[in-house]
Amino acid sequence: METIERKPRSREQTRSGIITTAKSIARREGWQAVSIRKIADAIEYSAPIVYEYFDSKDRLLDEIRSEGFRHLSQEYERILKLYRDPEKRLYEISLVQWEFARHQPEIYQVMYNLDGAYCTMPVYQSETMQAVSQIVRQTIFSFIPKSEESIKRLYFQWWSVSHGTIMLAMLLKDEQPLDQSEQIYRETMRRFVRDLR
Amino acid sequence: METIERKPRSREQTRSGIITTAKSIARREGWQAVSIRKIADAIEYSAPIVYEYFDSKDRLLDEIRSEGFRHLSQEYERILKLYRDPEKRLYEISLVQWEFARHQPEIYQVMYNLDGAYCTMPVYQSETMQAVSQIVRQTIFSFIPKSEESIKRLYFQWWSVSHGTIMLAMLLKDEQPLDQSEQIYRETMRRFVRDLR
């Protein structure tokens, strides 16, 4: 029996390899096609090795979801540094949300359990998601200093409009070009921000 | 071997039994827990019998989805008969949408591939869904007689806001009581309809 040679990799490299592979399969074939064995094949290991890095498939998905929210929160922070005007900030944050969903749809899917992606952990219990919503709520607050309850409500509305439009755009992308949906999205979010005044 | 006795049922009864069972498992345990074997057990048949009624699990889900859209379209028609004012009509249609998602969440999930529900057939190719969108577009048109392109756009926006708010309400239902979300939904849809003028 010959020893198969495998490029030596650090633990961290293998771990991120698993995540990257999962995402790339999801992007190509959809989340329902992502299996532990397929991931293991791609990283040239046997299936149980994946469990050395993640307790379960569920936890793997949860990690990818958290990674998504972390990425989003970093982008939001970038916007906050870039602009001072709260209106501009909220609008730009909205655009980041769109860009994210458009360029990394498989992550957006696992974040919200869309299109066959299914992660058991409730989204709202994710700390990284809490961080994201904190940023948006504060931005709205610096804009409309009202009670916490009102801010929560406005945030809920902002999120609904943004998420709803994005979801529908993805759903109808074969019928209605994404560029057209993007135009509507921009207009909708601009109006939402304007109407906050 | 004793002959197991099974209540005699017509073909139609068995078929609708399959559908009902699938929905009830989905409601109790989520769509990812729905399996052909579990359905077969519940209707007291062996698994292959299910394939006498549906070509595949996918087609079964598609049937449930269509059933959902048919139900929705009937409710919309009912609203049209009940009210004459286009504004009132659109608002009441929005409320029907909310009620439907609230009381039959498992159907709403399969209609939009949410929370582990996954049906391959694209929604927008479903005839029953086309019927539903036709009703809403006409209602908007009788209200704002603009070009077809504009109506399509307004319909897209209406759908986004409604669907987005419903989805988020379901997502956050353990954090934010549904009654509270409903209040926001009503206000949001009322404002949307008003702003159409």
Add this chain to the structure above:
DNA sequence: ACAGTCGATTTAACACCGTTAACTTATGAC
């Protein structure tokens, strides 16, 4: 040099899944 241990990795297995082919069994026709 040899036995023993430890860690990394794989194989094998379990219980489930969707799906299909092959088999059984009961019923009615001639």
Add this chain to the structure above:
DNA sequence: GTCATAAGTTAACGGTGTTAAATCGACTGT
């Protein structure tokens, strides 16, 4: 009584997530 047909079952295939057991290699102590 024999045959055909229909209804329903069992058995099987290749897949899934997951875990226990087995393997294999390198290193250690004597």
